[in-house]
Amino acid sequence: MEKKIRVVLSKVGLDGHDRGVKVIARAMRDAGFEVIYTGLRQTPEMVVEAAIQEDADAIGISSLAGAHMTIFPRVLKLLKEKSAEQILVFGGGIIPKDEEQSLYKQGVGKIFGPGTTTDETVTYLKQAISLKAKT
Amino acid sequence: MKESEEAKKAKEKWEKKVQGEKIRNAKFMTISSEPIPMLATPADLEEFDYMRDLNLPGEYPFTRGVHSTMYRGKLWTMRQFSGMGTPKQTNERYHFLLDRGQTGLSVAFDLPTLMGYDSDHLLSEGEVGICGVAVDSLKDMEILFTGIDCGKISTSMTINGPADMIFGMYIAQAEKQGVKPEQLTGTLQVDILKEYIAQKEWIFPPEPSMRMITDLMSFCSQHVPKWNSISISGYHIREAGSTAVQELAFTLADGFAYVEAGIKAGLDVDVFAPRLSYFFNSHLDFFEEIAKFRAARRIWARNMKEKYGAKKKESWLLRFHIQTAGCSLTAQQPENNIIRTAYEALAAVLGGTQSLHTNSMDETWGLPTERAVQIALRTQQIIAYESGVPNTIDPLAGSYFVEYLTNKMEEGAEKYFKEIEKRGGVLKCIENGFFQKEIADAAARFQREIDTKERIIVGVNDYLVPGEELEIPILKIPPEVEQEQRVCVQNVRKERDNDKVKRALGALKNAAKGSDNVMSKILDCARCYTTEGEMAETLKEVFGTYTEEPVF
Numbered sequence: 001m002e003k004k005i006r007v008v009l010s011k012v013g014l015d016g017h018d019r020g021v022k023v024i025a026r027a028m029r030d031a032g033f034e035v036i037y038t039g040l041r042q043t044p045e046m047v048v049e050a051a052i053q054e055d056a057d058a059i060g061i062s063s064l065a066g067a068h069m070t071i072f073p074r075v076l077k078l079l080k081e082k083s084a085e086q087i088l089v090f091g092g093g094i095i096p097k098d099e100e101q102s103l104y105k106q107g108v109g110k111i112f113g114p115g116t117t118t119d120e121t122v123t124y125l126k127q128a129i130s131l132k133a134k135t
Numbered sequence: 136m137k138e139s140e141e142a143k144k145a146k147e148k149w150e151k152k153v154q155g156e157k158i159r160n161a162k163f164m165t166i167s168s169e170p171i172p173m174l175a176t177p178a179d180l181e182e183f184d185y186m187r188d189l190n191l192p193g194e195y196p197f198t199r200g201v202h203s204t205m206y207r208g209k210l211w212t213m214r215q216f217s218g219m220g221t222p223k224q225t226n227e228r229y230h231f232l233l234d235r236g237q238t239g240l241s242v243a244f245d246l247p248t249l250m251g252y253d254s255d256h257l258l259s260e261g262e263v264g265i266c267g268v269a270v271d272s273l274k275d276m277e278i279l280f281t282g283i284d285c286g287k288i289s290t291s292m293t294i295n296g297p298a299d300m301i302f303g304m305y306i307a308q309a310e311k312q313g314v315k316p317e318q319l320t321g322t323l324q325v326d327i328l329k330e331y332i333a334q335k336e337w338i339f340p341p342e343p344s345m346r347m348i349t350d351l352m353s354f355c356s357q358h359v360p361k362w363n364s365i366s367i368s369g370y371h372i373r374e375a376g377s378t379a380v381q382e383l384a385f386t387l388a389d390g391f392a393y394v395e396a397g398i399k400a401g402l403d404v405d406v407f408a409p410r411l412s413y414f415f416n417s418h419l420d421f422f423e424e425i426a427k428f429r430a431a432r433r434i435w436a437r438n439m440k441e442k443y444g445a446k447k448k449e450s451w452l453l454r455f456h457i458q459t460a461g462c463s464l465t466a467q468q469p470e471n472n473i474i475r476t477a478y479e480a481l482a483a484v485l486g487g488t489q490s491l492h493t494n495s496m497d498e499t500w501g502l503p504t505e506r507a508v509q510i511a512l513r514t515q516q517i518i519a520y521e522s523g524v525p526n527t528i529d530p531l532a533g534s535y536f537v538e539y540l541t542n543k544m545e546e547g548a549e550k551y552f553k554e555i556e557k558r559g560g561v562l563k564c565i566e567n568g569f570f571q572k573e574i575a576d577a578a579a580r581f582q583r584e585i586d587t588k589e590r591i592i593v594g595v596n597d598y599l600v601p602g603e604e605l606e607i608p609i610l611k612i613p614p615e616v617e618q619e620q621r622v623c624v625q626n627v628r629k630e631r632d633n634d635k636v637k638r639a640l641g642a643l644k645n646a647a648k649g650s651d652n653v654m655s656k657i658l659d660c661a662r663c664y665t666t667e668g669e670m671a672e673t674l675k676e677v678f679g680t681y682t683e684e685p686v687f
Contacts (some may be wrong), residue, residue: 013246013261014250014252014258014262015258016264016334016336017374018333018335018375019375019462019578021581022579022685022687023575027582037683037685037687038685039333039683039685040683040685041258065262065265066261066501066612071261071601093499095467095610113466114465114466114467114595115467115595117585117586117596118582118583118585118586124637125543
């Protein structure tokens with residue numbers, strides 16, 4: 001039997017707007033993933049710790065309050081320091097296109113902007129994780 | 136034969152005919168996924184009684200409006216929610232908006248301020264001034280209101296967890312202007328119940344938070360009698376994904392919970408109830424929203440009179456502010472948002488609002504630019520002066536469809552009230568995640584409808600422009616803001632009388648431990664430039680903090 005995809009979803013920073021991350025959490029759970037939603041006001045340290053403890057395949061971060069250029073790089077740096085770079089990092093929210101490209105260059109897998117369907121996020125994770133498994 | 140019986144017979148004939156006609160392939164439902172009848176007739180209002188269900192404006196149950204002259208007597212307050220960067224930058228925006236014709240102020244604070252952290256706190260990094268104005272102490276409040284006469288204009292402040300502290304700073308700042316607390320008009324949001332349910336900006340757990348609210352209601356009734364001590368809010372519940380009926384029901388349930396808390400604390404309902412105010416969302420489904428506003432007034436009036444025994448007319452009045460729905464706006468083709476906001480604003484006016492904020496088209500991307508917020512304000516002014524809508528009161532009354540829908544909204548809300556009671560009341564429902572689950576279910580259903588194209592959002596899942604580029608300017612908060620604010624708050628801590636601050640914080644802590652009114656002690660702290668973070672930390676030592684069990 002195929003191993004269930006395990007994903008940690010999180011809100012990092014002070015922002016409490018969690019409608020989007022909860023909709024994604026439910027859609028991924030309905031798609032058969034093991035979803036761990038950390039809740040609000042996590043630090044990058046807390047998210048990475050949770051992902052390692054939960055043996056997660058991926059970390060998804062919701063960023064709506066403009067702090068993405070601080071948060072994502074910090075998460076990637078921590079994963080590197082803890083030799084957990086196999087954990088995929090993706091995110092969603094309001095991120096301008098030029099900054100999105102910069103985040104990809106730094107190692108973020110995918111940023112999902114407004115208008116993304118829940119299917120797109122599920123399909124992406126399935127493909128990206130099976131690709132990682134093959135390499 | 137009664138008119139409704141004739142209509143019923145005629146409708147049955149018409150339905151048979153219609154069955155053979157071509158119907159568009161669409162789901163005819165509201166934005167809350169409620170099915171809508173193709174046609175309403177007198178048969179849908181068989182039990183309708185004008186005097187019982189509507190009466191005149193300014194008369195119980197106030198379905199047609201809270202004031203007897205409504206907009207002929209006074210237009211709604213045009214009150215744009217606003218805050219950005221430093222207090223100085225925000226003060227400039229306030230002068231811009233007042234200059235462009237806005238008639239009330241509304242303060243938007245940044246996330247650190249909303250959560251009770253000073254600008255130099257570790258957790259404030261990267262967040263200072265980004266989503267609203269940074270306010271750490273009385274010094275910032277003085278800058279924020281420079282050149283604005285707080286005795287002449289009303290101010291609404293969207294702040295919840297640390298509401299008392301910000302209110303203390305506002306009162307202290309007004310005192311320095313020569314304006315006494317009893318002259319102040321405005322609103323403090325402070326509705327903590329909806330924070331646990333939807334907006335998630337709490338500091339302390341529910342019980343001490345409720346105590347702070349009853350202290351505040353008592354303080355206001357004695358010292359700031361023209362102030363709305365709470366803005367019981369549905370806006371955020373709706374933004375989190377609820378349906379219109381859920382917004383109506385959960386908000387009113389919260390309202391009744393505050394009434395019960397006030398009565399339990401020994402306050403006379405007719406003393407504090409007249410200063411309870413509300414805040415609703417105006418979403419895109421035009422008639423559903425209008426029906427919701429009318430039903431809200433009727434439900435509140437009936438319950439306040441019959442259930443809570445309030446005797447004063449002012450206690451039965453549901454007065455509210457409305458903000459057009461942020462969650463209805465799209466990042467794609469942002470100019471379309473001007474149109475969305477216009478319809479939502481019109482619904483708010485037809486629903487009889489006392490105060491209105493219209494969103495700017497660029498708010499899916501950032502805080503509004505001057506140009507965008509001007510269009511938003513003009514939207515209100517065009518409704519006020521050019522559309523003719525304010526010329527007559529509650530013009531949709533008597534519409535078969537609108538009265539049918541108003542009744543339906545009321546029934547839906549009453550059903551929820553019974554369910555909430557069955558589950559042990561509002562606080563128990565928050566604890567058990569009932570509201571949060573209902574909202575998450577509704578949000579998930581809405582997204583599914585969009586994903587499957589059962590619901591069309593123009594520019595998002597249909598009528599797309601391939602390769603669309605963002606062509607409107609987006610406001611960016613300069614990175615220097617954070618450093619400026621850090622330096623400012625550190626200077627305040629150096630230059631003030633720190634012995635006074637220490638004593639004031641000590642008195643606050645004692646009041647919190649006991650039963651003395653916390654608000655008056657907070658005001659003392661604010662007057663001597665105690666920072667928001669310092670007051671919050673002191674209260675955390677007594678009240679503790681709160682973490683939610685996330686429900687999705």
